[in-house]
Structure formats: C-alpha cells, structure tokens
Amino acid sequence: MEAEKVYRMKLSKIYPLLIAKAERKGRTKEEVDRLIRWLTGYDEAGLARQLEGEVDYGTFFREAPALNPAWTRITGTVCGCRVEEVEEPLMRQIRCLDKLVDELAKGKALERIMDR
Numbered sequence: 560m561e562a563e564k565v566y567r568m569k570l571s572k573i574y575p576l577l578i579a580k581a582e583r584k585g586r587t588k589e590e591v592d593r594l595i596r597w598l599t600g601y602d603e604a605g606l607a608r609q610l611e612g613e614v615d616y617g618t619f620f621r622e623a624p625a626l627n628p629a630w631t632r633i634t635g636t637v638c639g640c641r642v643e644e645v646e647e648p649l650m651r652q653i654r655c656l657d658k659l660v661d662e663l664a665k666g667k668a669l670e671r672i673m674d675r
Contacts, residue, residue, distance in 0.1 A: 566617025584664040594659045600625030629675035
C-alpha cells in the first residue's frame with residue numbers, strides 16, 4: 560500500500576482494528592491504549608481527542624506529544640516487512656505500533672513489550 564494512502568487513513572477506522580486484533584487473542588483495549596500512549600506520549604484525554612477529532616493516521620503520529628525514544632529499537636516483521644528496514648520515519652513509526660500490538664496479541668507481557 561502506498562505510504563500517502565496509509566497516512567490519510569482515519570485513526571478512528573484503524574483504532575478498532577488494533578483493539579479487535581488484541582481482543583481476539585484475549586488481550587484488552589486498555590492494554591492497547593497503554594501501548595499507544597507509551598509509544599506516542601498521548602495521555603488518555605489526548606488519545607480520546609485524536610479519536611473524536613477524526614484525525615488521520617499520519618497526523619496522529621506527526622502530532623504525537625513525545626514519541627518514546629525506544630521506538631527506534633523496535634524490530635521484527637509485521638505485514639511482511641522488517642520494521643527496522645522501513646526507511647521513511649513516519650511509516651516506520653506506524654509499523655512499530657503494528658508490531659507492538661502484534662506482540663501483545665501473541666501473548667507477550669505488556670511490561671516486556673515496553674521494556675526496550
């Protein structure tokens with residue numbers, strides 16, 4: 560999928576998919592929210608505002624209050640590509656969130672995921 564298309568996707572459409580992915584494997588919305596907040600620096604109210612405001616995925620990451628510096632240490636494969644090999648920083652950040660939710664859905668402990 561072309562990058563600009565991904566950036567224009569509405570967070571409010573992607574967010575339920577992230578939640579559903581985790582919940583299918585017995586994880587919770589709260590755990591996904593914690594991962595999102597850990598990665599982006601949004602607090603609960605900030606995340607809620609972004610979801611209500613119909614912000615697109617690119618803007619959500621561009622406006623992130625404080626990207627966790629550990630995002631650059633996230634590695635592995637998601638959606639058939641190696642996260643650490645994604646050259647465009649914004650796309651890499653998006654893939655990092657996918658990878659984190661993937662790890663959560665695969666049963667990895669939340670604390671272990673965030674301990675990078």
